[in-house]
Amino acid sequence: MSLKRVFRAICVGVVAGLLLSLCGFTAQCEDVSERVLRLHILAASDSEEDQAIKLKVRDAILLEANGLLDGVMSTALAEETLKEALPTIKAAAQRVLIENGVNESVTVELCDSYFNTRHYEHITLPAGTYRALRVVIGAGKGQNWWCMVFPPMCLSSACEPQWEGILSEEQTDIVTAPTRYEVRFKLVEWYRQFMEWIR
Numbered sequence: 001m002s003l004k005r006v007f008r009a010i011c012v013g014v015v016a017g018l019l020l021s022l023c024g025f026t027a028q029c030e031d032v033s034e035r036v037l038r039l040h041i042l043a044a045s046d047s048e049e050d051q052a053i054k055l056k057v058r059d060a061i062l063l064e065a066n067g068l069l070d071g072v073m074s075t076a077l078a079e080e081t082l083k084e085a086l087p088t089i090k091a092a093a094q095r096v097l098i099e100n101g102v103n104e105s106v107t108v109e110l111c112d113s114y115f116n117t118r119h120y121e122h123i124t125l126p127a128g129t130y131r132a133l134r135v136v137i138g139a140g141k142g143q144n145w146w147c148m149v150f151p152p153m154c155l156s157s158a159c160e161p162q163w164e165g166i167l168s169e170e171q172t173d174i175v176t177a178p179t180r181y182e183v184r185f186k187l188v189e190w191y192r193q194f195m196e197w198i199r
Helices: 003-035 048-064 075-099 169-176 178-198
Strands: 037-042 106-115 118-120 123-125 128-137 144-150
Touching (some): 037 048, 037 075, 037 106, 048 075, 048 128, 075 144, 118 144
Antiparallel strands (some): 037 144, 118 123
């Protein structure tokens, strides 16, 4: 066998190995997105006033829902609990708008939303489609604010979300030690964006 063929075979093997590794990583990331619930608040616009209102709405929602999911250990129960709380959460957001003389509508729903890879203090959530508590003020054309509501992080007094029983050991490592996976996070994000574009 010629040296050229050996080199070509080695290259093919390396590429195949990388693709298999990425497939496994992508599957783990998909599983993370199925076990995590996000909070996504969209401002009416990028004006200074609308961005300030967005933060006031955020504060009211976090106060209203504080501790709501403490002790909840399954995504299904977390979603059911949030679904029951939607009217209360919407009322809190509307109250802020009325108190501040803002003549905008607000919608609050649980839906599937696509997110790019997001970094938040000590965790990184991979790109993907997540269930999200989505709050849209007015046209929702402004910069957004996001957090993770399950496992409880922004709806809890706990500083760190508890992953045990929710994510596997490997998935927890992906979320909490992102520097090891930076390149793979970017590749998964490109793949996800491509898939979203196809849809």
